[in-house]
Amino acid sequence: MAAPANGNKVAPELPRKAIGLAGHDTSGLLSPFLFSRRNNGDNDVTLKILYCGICHSDLHSLKNEWKNTMYPVVPGHEIVGEVTEVGSKVNKFKLGDKVGIGCLVNSCRSCPGCTTGFENYCPEQIYTYNSVDPEDGTVTYGGYSDMIVVNQDFVIHMPKDLPLDKAAPLLCAGITVYTPMKYHGLNVSGLHLGVVGLGGLGHVAVKFGKAFGMKVTVISSSPSKENEAIERLGADSFLVSSNAEQMKAANFSMDGIINTVSASHSVVPLLALLKPNGKMIMVGLPEKPLEVPAFSLIMGGKVLAGSAIGGIADTQEMIDFAGKHNITADIELIGADYVNKAMERLAKADVKYRFVIDIANTLKPNI
Numbered sequence: 001m002a003a004p005a006n007g008n009k010v011a012p013e014l015p016r017k018a019i020g021l022a023g024h025d026t027s028g029l030l031s032p033f034l035f036s037r038r039n040n041g042d043n044d045v046t047l048k049i050l051y052c053g054i055c056h057s058d059l060h061s062l063k064n065e066w067k068n069t070m071y072p073v074v075p076g077h078e079i080v081g082e083v084t085e086v087g088s089k090v091n092k093f094k095l096g097d098k099v100g101i102g103c104l105v106n107s108c109r110s111c112p113g114c115t116t117g118f119e120n121y122c123p124e125q126i127y128t129y130n131s132v133d134p135e136d137g138t139v140t141y142g143g144y145s146d147m148i149v150v151n152q153d154f155v156i157h158m159p160k161d162l163p164l165d166k167a168a169p170l171l172c173a174g175i176t177v178y179t180p181m182k183y184h185g186l187n188v189s190g191l192h193l194g195v196v197g198l199g200g201l202g203h204v205a206v207k208f209g210k211a212f213g214m215k216v217t218v219i220s221s222s223p224s225k226e227n228e229a230i231e232r233l234g235a236d237s238f239l240v241s242s243n244a245e246q247m248k249a250a251n252f253s254m255d256g257i258i259n260t261v262s263a264s265h266s267v268v269p270l271l272a273l274l275k276p277n278g279k280m281i282m283v284g285l286p287e288k289p290l291e292v293p294a295f296s297l298i299m300g301g302k303v304l305a306g307s308a309i310g311g312i313a314d315t316q317e318m319i320d321f322a323g324k325h326n327i328t329a330d331i332e333l334i335g336a337d338y339v340n341k342a343m344e345r346l347a348k349a350d351v352k353y354r355f356v357i358d359i360a361n362t363l364k365p366n367i
């Protein structure tokens with residue numbers, strides 16, 4: 001077994017029993033699963049999980065769409081909980097604190113990513129689920145479970161003023177859109193931001209864009225989302241991606257685009273929406289490769305980039321910003337017994353805009 005990345009001392013005996021919801025094959029169906037978590041090490045924090053959001057990445061992983069799933073998989077990386085135990089070296093958290101965990105639970109601490117605040121680009125990053133954890137050699141299990149043990153450096157303080165169920169999705173959806181906006185200069189008042197795909201990520205991108213004082217246009221395949229995008233989420237305008245005339249009229253109008261689409265789609269009409277030197281940042285992860293003709297980039301000097309979640313300090317910054325500006329996700333709070341139905345609906349984009357599981361009140365061994 002590799003040495004722990006951070007010298008965390010963990011007592012080997014009697015690991016703790018946990019209950020989760022696991023997928024066992026590509027059917028994507030989840031069922032109750034009993035497993036063990038490691039003991040709380042001296043740098044660890046244990047949480048009782050209260051809420052966990054359902055990200056589309058959970059669905060991709062359950063169905064092994066990225067061909068890297070290790071079954072059984074317990075998904076969930078939008079976790080909010082209460083601290084129930086702290087190790088002797090923990091100085092950032094105390095019992096009873098309300099805290100969050102996103103997509104990462106550890107990293108190497110010494111690579112060019114880790115030393116510059118981009119643990120999200122560490123080649124040895126440990127994902128909250130579906131990674132092998134060097135602490136104990138086990139596969140990590142995520143937040144569709146009643147408790148979790150995580151190194152304090154990967155735990156986030158939740159702002160006092162945000163409702164915890166609605167804030168949980170910020171730990172993946174929020175940071176995933178906040179990071180490219182910050183690092184690509186798409187957080188500047190007066191600029192025009194396009195958001196493609198109005199799902200979990202997309203709807204929080206609209207809220208961050210408005211909080212930064214931007215003009216925000218939603219580009220969606222569902223005409224039925226127009227009213228809500230404008231009236232409920234505060235977008236300034238709305239384009240239906242299949243309406244060629246409407247799309248053409250908006251060509252050369254946007255400074256940047258955050259593309260959150262989870263399914264294969266053509267990026268050429270989207271790149272055409274950008275002003276000269278405009279940028280489109282991919283955060284959605286369709287299973288098939290994109291088709292990008294060189295002409296669609298060269299004409300207009302367009303930039304096509306990608307971005308994955310965010311670093312830990314940025315995650316804390318994002319959630320503090322959300323607390324100050326009262327940004328939360330619009331959620332449908334569900335019981336653990338509804339999770340398979342929720343996955344079915346998520347696959348059809350039938351959710352406004354994030355399912356969140358009420359773990360503490362509903363996850364029982366017999367659901």
Ligand SMILES: NC(=O)c1ccc[n+]([C@@H]2O[C@H](COP(=O)([O-])OP(=O)(O)OC[C@H]3O[C@@H](n4cnc5c(N)ncnc54)[C@H](O)[C@@H]3O)[C@@H](O)[C@H]2O)c1
Nearest residue numbers: 056057197198199200201221262265283284285308309349
């Ligand atoms: N880059 C990262 O770090 C990161 C983090 C989280 C999620 N993701 C990925 O981002 C994608 C979105 O995640 P989500 O949780 O928001 O999913 P979601 O299902 O909530 O939202 C995706 C949205 O895209 C819309 N859509 C589908 N086809 C479209 C098209 N042709 N044009 C416009 N809209 C279209 C759907 O209607 C849906 O509303 C997923 O692929 C997910 O795996 C990436």
Ligand SMILES: [Zn+2]
Nearest residue numbers: 055057172173
């Ligand atoms: Zn996610």
Ligand SMILES: [Zn+2]
Nearest residue numbers: 108111114122
């Ligand atoms: Zn690293």
